[in-house]
Amino acid sequence: MNVGIVGCGNISEIYFENLTKVFRQVKVTGCSDLDRERAEEKNRKYGVPVYTTEELMQREDVDIILNLTTPPYHGTIDKMALNSGKHVYSEKPFAMSREEAAEVQTLAAEKGLRTGCAPDTFLGSSFQACRQLIDSGAIGRPLSVFASMNSHGVESWHPNPDFYYKPGGGPMLDMGPYYLTALVSLLGPIQSVQAMTSTGYKERTCSAPSTKGKTISVEVPTHYQGLMRFENGVTGSIVMSFDTWASEMPRIEIHGTEGSLLVPDPNHFGEKVTLMKEGKKVSVKKVFKSTPYKMNSRGAGLADMARGIESGTPHKASGEMAMHVLDVMLAFGEAGESGSVIEIKSTVERPEPLNPGAKKGEF
Numbered sequence: 374m375n376v377g378i379v380g381c382g383n384i385s386e387i388y389f390e391n392l393t394k395v396f397r398q399v400k401v402t403g404c405s406d407l408d409r410e411r412a413e414e415k416n417r418k419y420g421v422p423v424y425t426t427e428e429l430m431q432r433e434d435v436d437i438i439l440n441l442t443t444p445p446y447h448g449t450i451d452k453m454a455l456n457s458g459k460h461v462y463s464e465k466p467f468a469m470s471r472e473e474a475a476e477v478q479t480l481a482a483e484k485g486l487r488t489g490c491a492p493d494t495f496l497g498s499s500f501q502a503c504r505q506l507i508d509s510g511a512i513g514r515p516l517s518v519f520a521s522m523n524s525h526g527v528e529s530w531h532p533n534p535d536f537y538y539k540p541g542g543g544p545m546l547d548m549g550p551y552y553l554t555a556l557v558s559l560l561g562p563i564q565s566v567q568a569m570t571s572t573g574y575k576e577r578t579c580s581a582p583s584t585k586g587k588t589i590s591v592e593v594p595t596h597y598q599g600l601m602r603f604e605n606g607v608t609g610s611i612v613m614s615f616d617t618w619a620s621e622m623p624r625i626e627i628h629g630t631e632g633s634l635l636v637p638d639p640n641h642f643g644e645k646v647t648l649m650k651e652g653k654k655v656s657v658k659k660v661f662k663s664t665p666y667k668m669n670s671r672g673a674g675l676a677d678m679a680r681g682i683e684s685g686t687p688h689k690a691s692g693e694m695a696m697h698v699l700d701v702m703l704a705f706g707e708a709g710e711s712g713s714v715i716e717i718k719s720t721v722e723r724p725e726p727l728n729p730g731a732k733k734g735e736f
C-alpha cells in the first residue's frame with residue numbers, strides 16, 4: 374500500500390528509514406510539511422516527492438496518511454485524510470481530547486477506513502517476549518504492576534521542544550502512551566485510576582544547541598503519580614515525570630502468583646527481559662529469539678495495518694487501543710485535579726500477539 378507522510382520533523386527520519394528499507398508491505402509515495410524545506414530534505418535523502426498537505430491528500434497514489442505532526446494537529450490531519458478517502462496512522466497521542474478521538478473513530482467507521490496509532494514498541498521483542506511469557510503462565514496469575522518514567526524533560530536535546538509543555542504535551546501524554554499501550558497489550562484494559570499531579574517549574578530554559586537560552590512557559594502538569602486497576606483485577610502504580618534529575622526506579626515490573634517479570638523501557642523495541650521465579654533467574658533467551666523486532670522498528674504498526682487492510686484482518690496498533698490509552702491518560706490528569714477515583718468508560722480487546730517465529734517485516 375502507498376503511504377503519504379505529513380510532518381517531516383524529528384521523528385520522521387526513522388519512519389522514512391524503516392518504511393523505505395524494512396517494511397515491504399508499504400511504499401512511501403509522497404510527503405509534506407508546513408515547513409517545506411523539512412520535506413525537501415527528505416526528498417534529497419529518500420527521493421520521496423514533496424507536495425502540499427492538501428495535494429498529498431488528493432493523490433491517487435496514496436492509500437494511507439502517516440500523520441507525524443505535533444499533537445494539536447493529529448485530529449485535524451486525521452479527519453482531513455479520512456475525508457479524502459485515506460486510511461490514517463498517527464503518531465501519539467491519538468488526539469487532544471476524547472471528543473476529538475471519537476470524531477476520528479466515527480468518521481473512519483462511516484467511511485469504512487482504518488485508523489492506527491503509535492506507539493508500536495509493544496510489537497518489539499521485549500514486549501512480545503513478555504506477552505508470550507504471561508500468556509503461557511510463566512508468572513502465574515498477574516497480580517500487580519509498577520511503571521515509571523523519570524526524566525528532566527526534552528529541552529536539553531529536542532530541536533522543537535515547545536509542544537511538550539503545552540496542552541497535548543507533558544510526561545503523561547508524551548511518554549504515557551508507551552507504558553500504557555504496552556501494559557494494555559500485556560494485561561488488558563484499565564478500569565479505574567487515581568492520581569496526584571504537580572508542575573515543578575513554571576518555565577523551562579532550553580540547552581539544546583539550536584535553541585540554547587530560549588524559555589518555554591509550562592502549561593501542563595510535569596509530574597504524575599498514579600494508581601490503576603485493570604479489568605482483570607491487577608492493580609498498579611505509575612510515575613510519569615519531567616521533574617526528576619536522576620532515578621534508579623525500574624521502568625516496568627509485573628508480579629504474578631508464580632514469578633516476576635522485570636521489563637525494560639517501552640520506548641525501545643528489544644532490550645533485555647528478566648524472569649524471576651522463587652528468587653532465581655529463568656532463561657528467556659528462546660522466547661526472545663522467536664520475536665522479530667529487536668532494533669528501532671518504528672513503522673511496524675503501520676506495516677501491520679497495511680497487512681490488516683489487505684487481508685481483511687484486524688491490525689494491532691489500532692485506533693481503538695489508542696483511544697482507550699488516551700482515555701486513561703486524560704483520566705490521570707482529571708484524577709490529579711479532582712482527587713477522585715475516575716472510572717474508565719472505554720475498553721478494548723488485547724491485540725493478537727505476533728506469531729512466534731515471525732521474521733523481520735512479518736507479523
Ligand SMILES: NC(=O)c1ccc[n+]([C@@H]2O[C@H](COP(=O)([O-])OP(=O)(O)OC[C@H]3O[C@@H](n4cnc5c(N)ncnc54)[C@H](O)[C@@H]3O)[C@@H](O)[C@H]2O)c1
Pocket residue numbers: 379380381382383384385405406407408411426441442443444446450464465466533547
Ligand atoms: N521526537 C521524538 O523522539 C518522538 C518520538 C516518538 C514520537 N514522537 C511524536 O511524533 C510527533 C512529532 O514529533 P517530532 O518530535 O517529530 O516533532 P517536530 O516538531 O520535530 O516535527 C513535527 C513536524 O510536523 C510539521 N507540522 C506540524 N503541523 C503540521 C501540519 N498541520 N501540516 C503539515 N506539517 C505539520 C512541523 O512543521 C514539523 O516539521 C509528536 O506527536 C510526538 O509526540 C516524537
